[in-house]
Amino acid sequence: MALEKARVCVTGAGGFVGSWIVKLLLSKDYIVHGTVREPSDEKNAHLYKLEKASENLKLFKADVLDYNSVYSAIVGCTGVFHVASPVPSTTVEVIEPAVKGTLNVLKASVEAKIKRFVFVSSGAAVGLNPSWPKDRVMDETCWSDKEYCRTTKNWYCLSKTEAESEALEFGKRTGLDVVSVCPTLILGPLLQSTLNSSSLVLVKLLNEGYETVENKLRMIVDVRDVAEALLLAYEKPEAEGRYICTAYIIRAQEFVDKVKSIYPNYKYPKNFTEPGEERVLTSEKLQKLGWSYRPLEETFVDSVESYKKAGNLKLRKLTF
Numbered sequence: 054m055a056l057e058k059a060r061v062c063v064t065g066a067g068g069f070v071g072s073w074i075v076k077l078l079l080s081k082d083y084i085v086h087g088t089v090r091e092p093s094d095e096k097n098a099h100l101y102k103l104e105k106a107s108e109n110l111k112l113f114k115a116d117v118l119d120y121n122s123v124y125s126a127i128v129g130c131t132g133v134f135h136v137a138s139p140v141p142s143t144t145v146e147v148i149e150p151a152v153k154g155t156l157n158v159l160k161a162s163v164e165a166k167i168k169r170f171v172f173v174s175s176g177a178a179v180g181l182n183p184s185w186p187k188d189r190v191m192d193e194t195c196w197s198d199k200e201y202c203r204t205t206k207n208w209y210c211l212s213k214t215e216a217e218s219e220a221l222e223f224g225k226r227t228g229l230d231v232v233s234v235c236p237t238l239i240l241g242p243l244l245q246s247t248l249n250s251s252s253l254v255l256v257k258l259l260n261e262g263y264e265t266v267e268n269k270l271r272m273i274v275d276v277r278d279v280a281e282a283l284l285l286a287y288e289k290p291e292a293e294g295r296y297i298c299t300a301y302i303i304r305a306q307e308f309v310d311k312v313k314s315i316y317p318n319y320k321y322p323k324n325f326t327e328p329g330e331e332r333v334l335t336s337e338k339l340q341k342l343g344w345s346y347r348p349l350e351e352t353f354v355d356s357v358e359s360y361k362k363a364g365n366l367k368l369r370k371l372t373f
């Protein structure tokens with residue numbers, strides 16, 4: 054199937070990942086319908102300033118829980134990037150927008166005769182599976198165990214697992230071409246003025262002056278490389294099924310050492326406790342599709358410089 058380059062819809066366009074995929078699509082001359090919940094809100098102002106936004110970006114007011122608003126944004130498009138989902142939250146309320154919201158976007162996509170639907174899932178829909186063999190790297194055949202997510206109250210993992218499995222099943226049932234991408238912890242420069250949850254991991258490391266942290270594995274990917282992965286998943290005719298999207302797998306201590314070597318003047322944790330049992334994910338399938346990623350140092354520097362530039366982050370510089 055040759056996918057024509059044309060008009061596409063991005064849900065959750067004003068968020069961290071949404072903004073970067075909109076920017077990338079505009080740079081490739083796509084016409085973009087972006088959905089936001091409040092187009093006039095200051096937090097979406099950056100979208101209007103993106104290059105080519107004045108000609109090629111149209112923002113639609115839409116809540117994914119409201120079918121009609123979603124359909125209005127999708128109709129006339131060839132492709133959909135479904136990014137919108139609450140992240141992360143410790144409350145059970147994340148499930149409805151993730152699952153029912155995704156179903157609304159899927160139904161509207163079938164109705165609007167969308168050619169390909171790219172779903173932004175998460176490593177959270179892959180990795181929470183205690184029965185996966187301990188010596189085996191987790192690939193796309195591994196799914197988080199929904200019952201285990203429920204009993205451990207991992208509502209975000211459950212929301213992403215249910216939404217992604219629904220999306221792929223829906224695709225099989227209806228013939229809608231659904232491809233999903235499962236990124237792990239996303240860092241990188243912010244385009245938006247508000248601070249999203251995953252960026253807080255690095256911001257807090259610099260701000261909080263933690264004494265002790267758990268030496269757990271961090272699976273990191275740059276937001277710009279995630280946007281490239283989503284575009285590949287959309288544009289490559291042979292793309293199918295799920296794609297894990299992760300670049301660097303390092304322990305918290307190595308993470309701290311790397312950031313510290315670039316920004317030595319913050320107070321970093323001194324003690325690292327041993328983590329429990331952990332698993333690693335592989336992006337081999339995505340790399341075979343043509344995906345590559347930038348050096349980790351670039352992600353750290355561009356992230357921290359963007360937090361500083363945003364000004365509202367108030368990085369607290371601590372001396373030893």
Ligand SMILES: NC(=O)c1ccc[n+]([C@@H]2O[C@H](COP(=O)([O-])OP(=O)(O)OC[C@H]3O[C@@H](n4cnc5c(N)ncnc54)[C@H](OP(=O)(O)O)[C@@H]3O)[C@@H](O)[C@H]2O)c1
Pocket residue numbers: 064065066067068069070071089090091115116117118135136137138139140150154173174175176213235236237238239240249250251252
């Ligand atoms: N950041 C990560 O480390 C990471 C890793 C793996 C996967 N992901 C996935 O990437 C996607 C984007 O996350 P992000 O990191 O960019 O977080 P974000 O900046 O918080 O973006 C979330 C977006 O979802 C929108 N949203 C939430 N509920 C909605 C609803 N009911 N109707 C319409 N829009 C709604 C938000 O819109 P408002 O601005 O109106 O609230 C926002 O634009 C999510 O699907 C997330 O699961 C993120």
